[in-house]
Amino acid sequence: MIWIHNRRLLAFCVAAFLFAGRGFAGDSAAEWAAVVTPTKTLAGQSIGGYAAGCIGGAVALPLSGIGYQVMRVSRHRYYGHADLIRFVRHMGEFVADEGLGSLLVGDLGQPRGGPTPSGHRSHQTGLDVDIWFLTLSQSNNRLLTEHEREVWRAPSMIKADSGKIDHEQWTDADAKILQMAASQPEVDRVFVNPGIKRELCERNADLSAAWLRKIRPWWKHDDHFHVRLKCPDGNSHCNNQEPLPEGLGCGASLAWWFSKEAQLPGRKTQSPQPALPALCEQIINGEALAQQ
Ligand SMILES: [Zn+2]
Numbered sequence: 581m582i583w584i585h586n587r588r589l590l591a592f593c594v595a596a597f598l599f600a601g602r603g604f605a606g607d608s609a610a611e612w613a614a615v616v617t618p619t620k621t622l623a624g625q626s627i628g629g630y631a632a633g634c635i636g637g638a639v640a641l642p643l644s645g646i647g648y649q650v651m652r653v654s655r656h657r658y659y660g661h662a663d664l665i666r667f668v669r670h671m672g673e674f675v676a677d678e679g680l681g682s683l684l685v686g687d688l689g690q691p692r693g694g695p696t697p698s699g700h701r702s703h704q705t706g707l708d709v710d711i712w713f714l715t716l717s718q719s720n721n722r723l724l725t726e727h728e729r730e731v732w733r734a735p736s737m738i739k740a741d742s743g744k745i746d747h748e749q750w751t752d753a754d755a756k757i758l759q760m761a762a763s764q765p766e767v768d769r770v771f772v773n774p775g776i777k778r779e780l781c782e783r784n785a786d787l788s789a790a791w792l793r794k795i796r797p798w799w800k801h802d803d804h805f806h807v808r809l810k811c812p813d814g815n816s817h818c819n820n821q822e823p824l825p826e827g828l829g830c831g832a833s834l835a836w837w838f839s840k841e842a843q844l845p846g847r848k849t850q851s852p853q854p855a856l857p858a859l860c861e862q863i864i865n866g867e868a869l870a871q872q
Contacts, residue, residue, distance in 0.1 A: 612694030647672030686710035774837035781830035
């Protein structure tokens with residue numbers, strides 16, 4: 581038996597034991613959105629799955645930093661696991677070092693994660709982040725005002741009529757940023773519009789790039805990419821997504837996205853929010869874990 585010397589960790593383990601196997605119906609998304617502070621418990625525990633979970637000990641991303649700026653600040657979705665905050669800052673530094681401009685960062689998660697009233701199914705465990713395709717290049721780089729951060733709209737990289745990449749918008753810098761993001765070992769996958777995946781597959785003719793496998797086609801995602809981290813080390817209540825399929829995803833599986841079947845409206849309908857893990861009841865009810 582491992583000697584548990586950290587009282588908070590001990591409390592967490594006891595709670596985990598007591599609640600193991602019991603589902604939590606989940607408070608409404610509005611209740612999760614109403615909580616404005618993270619729990620202070622531990623050093624970040626992502627609990628459950630990306631689309632049915634929560635997080636204890638989340639960290640706020642500073643609203644501006646080297647090479648990045650947070651958008652839609654009023655939504656209060658700039659919290660995440662410390663690993664996610666580190667990832668975003670690292671990406672910002674990369675963009676600044678390369679002289680590419682500034683990343684505009686959309687939603688991470690709510691202070692305690694959980695379902696959001698609008699916009700996403702995932703982003704519930706503090707391990708997902710949306711980043712706009714490059715909008716502030718080096719030549720027009722500046723700090724945006726609070727108002728601009730609320731009202732600017734992310735430009736689409738895809739032509740609405742053909743579903744193909746729009747070369748008026750898309751640049752090599754976007755490809756470079758995606759490659760950098762997908763190359764990070766903590767990144768599980770990156771979701772982009774199928775048209776963007778196709779562009780990357782066509783440009784990497786040797787198809788030997790391991791990072792390309794992590795870039796996955798998904799609906800929408802024409803004006804931002806979505807980075808999903810793996811469950812962090814020591815987060816034993818965190819559920820990873822199923823492993824990536826074999827191959828780089830440039831062949832038949834990509835072609836499916838351009839088929840008639842993929843365009844059927846029913847494909848995009850969403851099932852109801854699944855129950856959250858029982859531990860999330862502890863997280864939303866606040867300091868039961870934090871005050872130990
Ligand atoms: Zn997203």
